[in-house]
Amino acid sequence: xAASVTGLLKPWTPRVLLVRWSxxxxxxxxxxxxxxxxxxxxxxxxxxxxxxxxxxxxxxxxAATNSVTSSVFNDPVLSKFVNMMMKDGDKxxxxxxxxxxxxxxxxxxxxxxxxAPEVKKAEIECNPYVIFHQALENCxxxxxxxxxxxxxxxxxxxxxxxxxxxxxxxxxxxxTECRDNKHRxxxxxxxxxxxxLAAFSKEGNVVKRKHELHxxxxxxxxxxxxxxx
Amino acid sequence: MLLLSTYFLxxxxxxxxxxxxxxxxxxxxxxxxxxxxxxxxxTVSSNLTRQVLSRQLCVSAVLHRKNLAAAGPExxxxxxxxxxxxxxxxxxxxxxxxxxxxPETFTQGDINRSIAYLFPSGLFDKKAKxxxxxxxxxxxxxxxxxxxxxxxxxxFLFYTGKQSYYSLMHDTFTKALAVEKHQDRLRGKxxxxxxxxxxxxxxxxxxxxxxxxxxxxxxxxxxxxARFIQLMERLLSLPYCSVEEDFVQRxxxxxxxxxxxxxVQPLQYDQHGVAYSTGDGxxxxxxxxxxxxxxxxxSISINGTNYVHYFPVLQDRQAGALRLAISRAMLSFLSEGxxxxxxxxxLLTPDPRIKERKKPGQEGARRKFxxxxx
Numbered sequence: 277x278a279a280s281v282t283g284l285l286k287p288w289t290p291r292v293l294l295v296r297w298s299x300x301x302x303x304x305x306x307x308x309x310x311x312x313x314x315x316x317x318x319x320x321x322x323x324x325x326x327x328x329x330x331x332x333x334x335x336x337x338x339a340a341t342n343s344v345t346s347s348v349f350n351d352p353v354l355s356k357f358v359n360m361m362m363k364d365g366d367k368x369x370x371x372x373x374x375x376x377x378x379x380x381x382x383x384x385x386x387x388x389x390x391x392a393p394e395v396k397k398a399e400i401e402c403n404p405y406v407i408f409h410q411a412l413e414n415c416x417x418x419x420x421x422x423x424x425x426x427x428x429x430x431x432x433x434x435x436x437x438x439x440x441x442x443x444x445x446x447x448x449x450x451x452t453e454c455r456d457n458k459h460r461x462x463x464x465x466x467x468x469x470x471x472x473l474a475a476f477s478k479e480g481n482v483v484k485r486k487h488e489l490h491x492x493x494x495x496x497x498x499x500x501x502x503x504x505x
Numbered sequence: 506m507l508l509l510s511t512y513f514l515x516x517x518x519x520x521x522x523x524x525x526x527x528x529x530x531x532x533x534x535x536x537x538x539x540x541x542x543x544x545x546x547x548t549v550s551s552n553l554t555r556q557v558l559s560r561q562l563c564v565s566a567v568l569h570r571k572n573l574a575a576a577g578p579e580x581x582x583x584x585x586x587x588x589x590x591x592x593x594x595x596x597x598x599x600x601x602x603x604x605x606x607x608p609e610t611f612t613q614g615d616i617n618r619s620i621a622y623l624f625p626s627g628l629f630d631k632k633a634k635x636x637x638x639x640x641x642x643x644x645x646x647x648x649x650x651x652x653x654x655x656x657x658x659x660x661f662l663f664y665t666g667k668q669s670y671y672s673l674m675h676d677t678f679t680k681a682l683a684v685e686k687h688q689d690r691l692r693g694k695x696x697x698x699x700x701x702x703x704x705x706x707x708x709x710x711x712x713x714x715x716x717x718x719x720x721x722x723x724x725x726x727x728x729x730x731a732r733f734i735q736l737m738e739r740l741l742s743l744p745y746c747s748v749e750e751d752f753v754q755r756x757x758x759x760x761x762x763x764x765x766x767x768x769v770q771p772l773q774y775d776q777h778g779v780a781y782s783t784g785d786g787x788x789x790x791x792x793x794x795x796x797x798x799x800x801x802x803x804s805i806s807i808n809g810t811n812y813v814h815y816f817p818v819l820q821d822r823q824a825g826a827l828r829l830a831i832s833r834a835m836l837s838f839l840s841e842g843x844x845x846x847x848x849x850x851x852l853l854t855p856d857p858r859i860k861e862r863k864k865p866g867q868e869g870a871r872r873k874f875x876x877x878x879x
Contacts, residue, residue: 299857307851314846330707332849334760340851342825368818 300338305331307340309350353409353443360447376465378404381473401476411475415446415482419493424502433502434493449482450475457481581644589640596637613638646722669721670729674736680749681740688745702747709757711737716758767844767853769836782837786829788856793823795830799838829855 308314321329343355354374362370381404389400401407420437423430437445450471458467474480597616601608604619616637626634636643651668652658662668662675691697712720714730725733737756740746746753772780780799785792807815807827816824832852836844847853861870868874 299859304854307849307854309850314849327707333762333845334708336763337849337851337854339829339854339856344851346850 303335304338305335307337307344308332309340309344309346311346351405353412354405356443357408357412357447360444361451373465373468377468377472378408380465380469381407384469384473407476408472411472412443412446412450414475414478415450415486416442417445417486417489418442419490420445421489421493421496422503424499426502431499431502432492432496433499434496435503446482446486449485453481453485580647583649586640586644589644593637593640600637646719648722667723667725667729669723670725670733673721674733677733677736677740677752680752681736681743684740684743684745684748687748688743691745699744701744703744704741704747704750704753706741706757708762709754709759712756712758717756763848767836767848769844772837780838782834784830784832784834784836786826786831786833786855788823788825788829789859791823791826793826793830795827795834797831797834797838825856828852 316325343359344350344352358367358370358374361373382402385400385402385404385407389397389402392400401410417437419434420441421432422435424433425431450468454464454467454471471480471482475482597611598608600616600619601611603623604615606615620635620637624635628634651660651663658664660668660672662671665671688697711734714725714727717730717733718724737753740749741753770782772782774780782797783794784797785794787793805812829852832847835847836853839847844853863870866874
């Protein structure tokens, strides 16, 4: 039947291979692994969500990847960080380092908590995940620079950054900082936990780098009109 | 038996001398409109999708016909087709009698089965096998003669060459004007509201170009099709377009509900009355089968050993195969809503990703050879 599109739904290799292509048809939608989305009762859905649900019921869905789970411990930001730290596909080692980092951070914070006077105890954050997210937030630059050629010269022009780019830069700086600027004998998780705790309290080299980028952008304000998008 | 020989028609396409290159299930150069239409309702096509998505849509008889509006005079006259229809119906009854079944409730599926039984064919080509179908499906739709005895054409747009298409465009625009007039009248009476009831577009798609051609019995170009969709979208952008809902729905087709495609095996019971079900899954080259028992202790054993000992490392591609197998085994225990939730969480789709092939002139799938200046 001409009306059925079953022929389109099989995995396929496109005839003309572009650089970015996937085994799925663009007809497929992304899966939703979080459990709480499915527990919302019918009455509390907004019209957009209702429409999305109806759309999902008629479209095929891609398979969920191995790294994505429905459990409460699944953190997409943390997964991204683990992937960025990974070398040569060795995710076990990267995940091990991150786990050790979180444990280390927790130990340090708990030690600080027990040593602090009663008044200060409430302010000390012990949850390593909260610290990680907040540290990453503090490292994210707000504005970035792009190299734009005008009249034979290259100028550093301040440009707005997308959320993904900001997150990527924060993670990249954190990882390069921990790999390069450490003593030969310090282990990665040790250095990483130090940097994350520093970033949480808005100190440390990574937030310094972010501030330098902001200053450069501010000083190059005059070239902002070179941006055409 | 004598009458039956005339009813077995081989599909007319076999007789045409030049078969179109886009025959069969090859990846041809038809553009994939469905993705364009459903992906984003407001734009008709995007260049990237045109480049990437070259896929033949379906192998219906429509695609093999070069000219729907017959280039020459009518090949089959109305009386001829009527006669064929009568002969088909009589032949159907004869066939039902022959097979010993009730002629009143003899469906097309029964006809196909009977033909396959009476005339077993060892041929591989589907188009060479004997078939008995309703003449409307066999003979291409064609247009009656478009002009009268005096030579004057009936339709006022005959000399445009695409009279049905242009008259459809005119109709659509007339509807749009009617909607705008309705809106103006409401505005005059102060009853105009922005949030009027909108036509529900979710779960349906625009007619494909081929389907539109079939409807109009006329060949149209992609540009024409694009303009038509644009005009319909414009009609839909008006707040009170629900006035012309019937007209719009005529050019939309419902999409099938995906969850109905899941095959849920019924529960099996072993000798103690405990319900169990099996499922199998594959990922790359790993294969796994799972046996799920109801009301158990929750222990999981893989090949005899405990799963903790078998999978010391959290990630393994065997785990992907097992996940699919477990999801499929669970289906028989779950309700419809839960099955749909699992499908939307991406647990029931087999992962199609495979190792990308190595290309000639490159070292691997993506890696090129080291570039040497000299």
